[in-house]
Amino acid sequence: MRTPATPNHLDQTLLALADPTRRAILQRxxxxxxxxxxxxxxxxxxxxxxxKHIRVLERAKLVRRRREGREHLLSFTPKPMDEAARWMEAxxxxxxxxxxxxxxxxxxxxxxxxxxxxxxxxGRLR
Amino acid sequence: MSDDRPVKLTVTHRFKASAERVFDAWLNPVKARCWLFxxxxxxxxxxxxxxxxxxxxxxxxDLRDGEAVEHVGEYLEVDRPRRLVFTFGVPKYSPDYDRVxxxxxxEGEGCVLTLxxxxxxxxxxxxxxxxxxxxxxxxxxxxxxxxxPATAQ
Numbered sequence: 001m002r003t004p005a006t007p008n009h010l011d012q013t014l015l016a017l018a019d020p021t022r023r024a025i026l027q028r029x030x031x032x033x034x035x036x037x038x039x040x041x042x043x044x045x046x047x048x049x050x051x052k053h054i055r056v057l058e059r060a061k062l063v064r065r066r067r068e069g070r071e072h073l074l075s076f077t078p079k080p081m082d083e084a085a086r087w088m089e090a091x092x093x094x095x096x097x098x099x100x101x102x103x104x105x106x107x108x109x110x111x112x113x114x115x116x117x118x119x120x121x122x123g124r125l126r
Numbered sequence: 127m128s129d130d131r132p133v134k135l136t137v138t139h140r141f142k143a144s145a146e147r148v149f150d151a152w153l154n155p156v157k158a159r160c161w162l163f164x165x166x167x168x169x170x171x172x173x174x175x176x177x178x179x180x181x182x183x184x185x186x187x188d189l190r191d192g193e194a195v196e197h198v199g200e201y202l203e204v205d206r207p208r209r210l211v212f213t214f215g216v217p218k219y220s221p222d223y224d225r226v227x228x229x230x231x232x233e234g235e236g237c238v239l240t241l242x243x244x245x246x247x248x249x250x251x252x253x254x255x256x257x258x259x260x261x262x263x264x265x266x267x268x269x270x271x272x273x274x275p276a277t278a279q
Contacts, residue, residue, distance in 0.1 A: 014133065092135050095241055099139040101161035102151055106143040 009060075010087055013080045016060035021045075022053045026062060029076035036072045137241045145230045145237040149207035152228065153178040163188065163197045180204055184212070199223065207237075 016022055021043065028039060040050040054074065057063035064077050141148050151157045159174035163186045172194055173187040182201050187194040199214030207230055215223040224245035231238050 088133060088135055091243060091245070092137055095135075095137040095243060096139070098161055098164070099137065099239065099241070101164065102148070103139065103141055103143075105157065105161055106141065106147055106151065110143070 009080065010084055012060040013062065013084045016056050016062055017081075019053065019056075021050075022057055025050075025053060025057060026076055029063060029074055033073050033075040036074060039074055134242060134244045137243075139239050139241075140233070140236065141239060142236040144235065145207040145232045148237055148239060149210065149228075149230055152210055153204070159186065162186065177201075178204055184214075 017026075024043075025039060028034065028042075036051070036054065037047070039054075040047045043050055054063060054065075058065060061080050062077060064075050066073050066075070152162065153176055155174040155176045158176065159171040164171060169188060171186050171188050173185065175185045177183055178201060180201055180203060182204075184199055184201070186197045188197075189195070195216065195218050197214055197216055199212045201210070201212045202225075203209055203211035209230070210228040211225065213223040213225050215221070222245070224243060227242040227244075229240045229242075231240075
């Protein structure tokens, strides 16, 4: 069920995660803080291209940047992903409870039918 | 309608009722308003309109803080009693439409229902996504992040 809390930042998270390079960046940062240059080093692309990916991750608040002198240090912040995962779990839970409500409704129909036609309830019902 | 919804989740439920009865409960307005899109048991829907054919639309409205909030969508497939596919959205909160697929397989005297909910922004934005399955990572985030070695491609 959508609520006012769901929309935009979830899209930002998903958008940021939708790219394999950005996911690889996150995986490397999950192991610990890195300088931008260290982070970019194993990727077969320019520092500039990597920086663009980093900016998308920063916009989604998945990556935080701090300065130490002239160095830019990047670290992973899991909160947006935790929120996205929680949101998905909430969706799953609401479908589970709706389907249970449907089940209850159909069983109530069975009981009502059994009560109104007591002589031959078997075979016809359930 | 794009098939590239980034996030997919699945829920399965086993019913004692027949596939036909379970299927019909999705499309019968009197029944559907008792359970589908009901946010709280004590708050039944104030409106349920269903045009149950491919291309037909539905509108369910519930009351939130005294205001009717509409859940609307379009039926894409209506194949009684096997399969029902529809889009749905809540225009008040988001312009996006999710897609829900309901598959029903008879089992004994009852049936097994598998619901697949696909959501998230669709279309162009996702073109650079090379792995469709990444959304599953969202569910098992820790495993994904800390397990696989980083690959740079």
